[in-house]
Amino acid sequence: MRIFSLLAVLCSFWTMPMVLASPILNVNGKNLLDGKDVHLTSSQKIGLVVVFLSAKCPCSNSHIAEISTLASQFLDFSFLAVHSNSNEDEQMSKAYFESKKLPFPVIQDSASRLADLFKALKTPHAFVLNSKGDIVYQGGVSSSADFSKADKKYLRDALEDMRANRAVKVSNGRTLGCVIQRS
Amino acid sequence: MKYLKLLLLSMLMFGCAQEKKPPDTNNLKPSNTTAREGTADCTYFFNHSRLCLSYSWVKAPTDTELGTFTFKTYRQNVLDQTPIQVDLGSIPDVILWMPSMGHGSSPVTVEKVDTGTYRATRVFFIMPGEWQIKWQVKQGSTVEDELIVPITI
Amino acid sequence: MSLLFLLLFNFVLAQEAHSAACCGGGFASPTVIAGDQASQLTLSYSYNSIAIDNVDSSGYWRTWDTHQSVQSYRLEGATILSDQLQAGIAIPIINRSRLNQSFSGLGDVSATLGYEYLPDWDYNPIRPKGIGFLQLTLPTGFSKYESEQGGLDSRGNGFFAIGLGTLLTKSYKSIDGFISLEAHRSFSKSVNTSMVTGKIEPGFGGNIGIGSGYSLKDWRLGGAITWTVEQPVNIVQASNTIAGAVERYATAALTVSLMTSDEWAETLSYTDQTWFGSPLNTSLGRGVALQVQRRWLR
Numbered sequence A: 001m002r003i004f005s006l007l008a009v010l011c012s013f014w015t016m017p018m019v020l021a022s023p024i025l026n027v028n029g030k031n032l033l034d035g036k037d038v039h040l041t042s043s044q045k046i047g048l049v050v051v052f053l054s055a056k057c058p059c060s061n062s063h064i065a066e067i068s069t070l071a072s073q074f075l076d077f078s079f080l081a082v083h084s085n086s087n088e089d090e091q092m093s094k095a096y097f098e099s100k101k102l103p104f105p106v107i108q109d110s111a112s113r114l115a116d117l118f119k120a121l122k123t124p125h126a127f128v129l130n131s132k133g134d135i136v137y138q139g140g141v142s143s144s145a146d147f148s149k150a151d152k153k154y155l156r157d158a159l160e161d162m163r164a165n166r167a168v169k170v171s172n173g174r175t176l177g178c179v180i181q182r183s
Numbered sequence B: 001m002k003y004l005k006l007l008l009l010s011m012l013m014f015g016c017a018q019e020k021k022p023p024d025t026n027n028l029k030p031s032n033t034t035a036r037e038g039t040a041d042c043t044y045f046f047n048h049s050r051l052c053l054s055y056s057w058v059k060a061p062t063d064t065e066l067g068t069f070t071f072k073t074y075r076q077n078v079l080d081q082t083p084i085q086v087d088l089g090s091i092p093d094v095i096l097w098m099p100s101m102g103h104g105s106s107p108v109t110v111e112k113v114d115t116g117t118y119r120a121t122r123v124f125f126i127m128p129g130e131w132q133i134k135w136q137v138k139q140g141s142t143v144e145d146e147l148i149v150p151i152t153i
Numbered sequence C: 001m002s003l004l005f006l007l008l009f010n011f012v013l014a015q016e017a018h019s020a021a022c023c024g025g026g027f028a029s030p031t032v033i034a035g036d037q038a039s040q041l042t043l044s045y046s047y048n049s050i051a052i053d054n055v056d057s058s059g060y061w062r063t064w065d066t067h068q069s070v071q072s073y074r075l076e077g078a079t080i081l082s083d084q085l086q087a088g089i090a091i092p093i094i095n096r097s098r099l100n101q102s103f104s105g106l107g108d109v110s111a112t113l114g115y116e117y118l119p120d121w122d123y124n125p126i127r128p129k130g131i132g133f134l135q136l137t138l139p140t141g142f143s144k145y146e147s148e149q150g151g152l153d154s155r156g157n158g159f160f161a162i163g164l165g166t167l168l169t170k171s172y173k174s175i176d177g178f179i180s181l182e183a184h185r186s187f188s189k190s191v192n193t194s195m196v197t198g199k200i201e202p203g204f205g206g207n208i209g210i211g212s213g214y215s216l217k218d219w220r221l222g223g224a225i226t227w228t229v230e231q232p233v234n235i236v237q238a239s240n241t242i243a244g245a246v247e248r249y250a251t252a253a254l255t256v257s258l259m260t261s262d263e264w265a266e267t268l269s270y271t272d273q274t275w276f277g278s279p280l281n282t283s284l285g286r287g288v289a290l291q292v293q294r295r296w297l298r
Helices: A002-018 A058-073 A090-100 A113-118 A154-163 B002-014 C002-016
Strands: A026-030 A037-041 A047-053 A077-083 A106-108 A125-130 A135-139 B052-059 B067-076 B083-085 B093-098 B109-114 B117-123 B130-139 B142-152 C037-055 C069-080 C085-098 C101-106 C110-118 C129-137 C161-172 C175-186 C189-192 C197-201 C204-216 C219-230 C234-236 C247-259 C264-272 C282-297
Touching: A026 A106, A026 A113, A037 A077, A047 A058, A047 A113, A047 A154, A058 A077, A058 A154, A077 A090, A077 A113, A090 A106, A125 A154, A135 A154, B052 B142, B093 B117, C129 C175, C175 C219, C204 C247, C247 C282
Parallel strands: A047 A077, A077 A106
Antiparallel strands: A026 A037, A047 A125, A125 A135, B052 B067, B067 B083, B067 B117, B093 B130, B109 B117, B130 B142, C037 C069, C037 C282, C069 C085, C085 C101, C085 C110, C110 C129, C129 C161, C161 C175, C175 C204, C189 C197, C197 C234, C204 C219, C219 C247, C247 C264, C264 C282
């Protein structure tokens, strides 16, 4: 009987990642770069891409160029970066993201509110929401900690599937990178 | 009650190991079972032949040195129980075995000295604890007769 | 990333030490990738000295002045076969010595198949990361049951064995923890030596381990305990059966790990079997080990 109880607990953990979050229709916060309020809705375009990034993590840094390229190639999607690491100084982080010249806002998530809402684990951690606010993809940007060595580009493939009105083939990708230090 | 059981189980699992000393800590010398002169104490006997056996240490083994013991096989005189030395069917193998640990020790050398009298040399117990000395009389690889004596080192 | 990686060391080293101090036996620790790397190669060296020569069936501890010592070198490799499936192999070389006698040779080679059934693809404050593993042990090591040197020349279990287990890991900020559960079944074999002639019939055995650690930058301090139990091993001979006895002991480990880069890490550990548990029918040892690991990232 005890073995079955243990199995039941383990199975409940197993199904947890399969239960997607409730629809997220709005994402808002303060822009780290200019201090202004940012408010994006998932219904504005085909979908909304939210990527959790770090100012220090090498894995996050190696994917910045790809994310910027995706933002310029997939103009029918809204893009948003979120900075949730509590152990990264705000001034230092601002200087870092300014130097990267990202074509989308970076929300400073000091209280880890957005990290907890999305259940973001590491940096980079990407989420793609459809126009209804459902998360259709969550996981790594690619299959490698170093983008230049990746053989699979999960985020790009998910966006292409959505643009072609197909179901996203890979809805969960392994996140590789540095664990988000929550406040 | 179940919380008490859980607590006790936790204590058992996490409990620090308690060294437990054996009742007789000065027990490196094995017991001497020599039959007294004029009597035939048949405490140990072979299963098949029912021949009695007694053994005594010539040199007790230590943790670094090999030991030697002699053993005699005999039957009890029907009239007055005095020992009558009798040879075993063949020179027996002497095996040292530690049942709780599942291993033996290095081979013991056995030679016949006289009628029903043998000497076992190169007796070595690799560790202290509860051992068995086994005497086995074999025909080829088949054990025809056996005697097991427990011994605490 | 680094926390889970360093956590692996603690798990492996605690498990590696979970053989009875003397006479071979125990069950090889599974070779699993607990972190996110694609593959890893690990080389470890350990030196163990027997502190308590014998704990008997009544739990009495006996010690002599001279003891056995065991050195082992272990080469392990593991790689992912797919995103959640992995395989590994471990090859140990064992040297056992006492006074002027010394015996060396190959220990029990083991192969492991692992599956990450509880992946940590998103954040959950409660859910651990879970890896299940199936392990096959080959009787390439010489067992104590076949030994004519009191087990001094034994290097392993000497049986084919299959084990099933799981490793659950969880980290929270700088603190991490793991639980490991494993059960195995060894299979009988025939033996013919000057000591015994017959069939050795082992039974089931198992291990439960728990551990925790604290990370500071690239360093990690950890501790773990593994409890081990083995069913009696009986020897069935033509004329009689030699009954074995339950073997039981607990191995505690303290570790210091350093991640010198994303690809390299080193761990120093101290293990002691005299601290915890209520041992039976075993020897208890103390040892130190050094482990170096090279990782290839995904």
